[in-house]
Amino acid sequence: MSGFVYPPESVYNLLPREEVHTEKPPRYRSKFRPTVVLEGKSTKDAMRTMGPANVEVPSPDKYLKKHSKETKLPESESPNQLFDQKPPVPPRTDQPLMGIHTKRDFIKTATSVPMKPQPTSVDTSKGHKQPLENSGLLPKYINKKHYGDVPKYLQQRIEEEQTAKKEYDNFVKEQRERGALKHLPDEERQAILQGLKANWDQLHHEYQGLSLVTDTMTKKAHKESLEGAMKQLESSISLIERFKTIYIQKN
Incomplete structure (x- = not known):
């Protein structure tokens, strides 16, 4: 109770106070409410009964009878009527008609060569197939003219x-x-080739020792000169290796 604080006492608190009534704003009503109410009444009034009002009541005599929906064959006058409609069997002395072909000759069809199945290729695990001729697996190019x-x-x-x-x-x-020309012997050719390769190895060793950063013009010029000399040696080596017979001018 030590934490509770009483309000300050005042004489004015004994005076009766007037009750203040707050007026609420009018409730919102849509302007389409009458239309919706009319539509609802019209639909409800039409469906108040269980089905149409005027329904013809089925007669108790018209019920579903047994075997009434089964198809019935027309009644024949005699059991041999179907056989009587066919022509009589020809006698043994009659000659059969020759040269008559029906739409489908069953004997010819039975004795003919069976059709070969069309080759197909299956390209998916679900069984999708296509003609082998259009799949690109047949070597059609070997049948070309050229x-x-x-x-x-x-x-x-x-x-x-x-x-x-x-x-x-x-x-x-x-x-x-x-x-004016003389044939270069094979010994001299091999010696020249070995000398060119030795020079290239020397230049390549020097090129490998260059610094990675070419920050001055001197370093850049030195690197370009080494690359040009190595490239010229490579062309000379490939030329001598490609041609076995070499002619040089006489001194």
């Missing part, structure tokens, strides 16, 4: 190489006749 022929651009390249070789041979022959 299958296996050398392409025209390769024939042209071979002819150009043969022409260039022929011209080179003629040039070498003319120079040899003049005495």
Whole structure:
């Protein structure tokens, strides 16, 4: 009780006070309410009865009888009426008619070669199949007219190489006749090739020792000069390795 605080006493609190009544705003009513009420009454009034009011009551005599919905065959006058409608059996002395073909010759169909099944390819686990001819698995290209022929651009390249070789041979022959060229022996060719490879190894070792950062013009120029020299050596090595016969000018 120590925490409870009494309100301050005052004489004015004994005076009666007037009750203040707060007026509530009018309740919201939609302008479509009368239309909705009329529609609801019209639908409810139409469905108040269980089904239509005027329904023809079925007669108690018209009930579903046994076997009434089964199809019945027309009654025949005699049990042999169906057999009497067929033509009589011809005698043994009559000759059969020859050359008559029906729509389907059963004997020919039975003795003919059976149809071969169409080859198909199944490409999914669910059994989706398509004709094998359209699947791309048949090597149709082997039936082409020009299958296996050398392409025209390769024939042209071979002819150009043969022409260039022929011209080179003629040039070498003319120079040899003049005495301006001599054949490079295989020993000297191998020695030159080994020397070019040694020079390339030396330049490559020096190139590997360059710093990773080329921050000055001197480093950049030195790196470019090494790359150019290595590239020139590589072209010379490939040229000597490709041609076995080399002619040089006489000193």
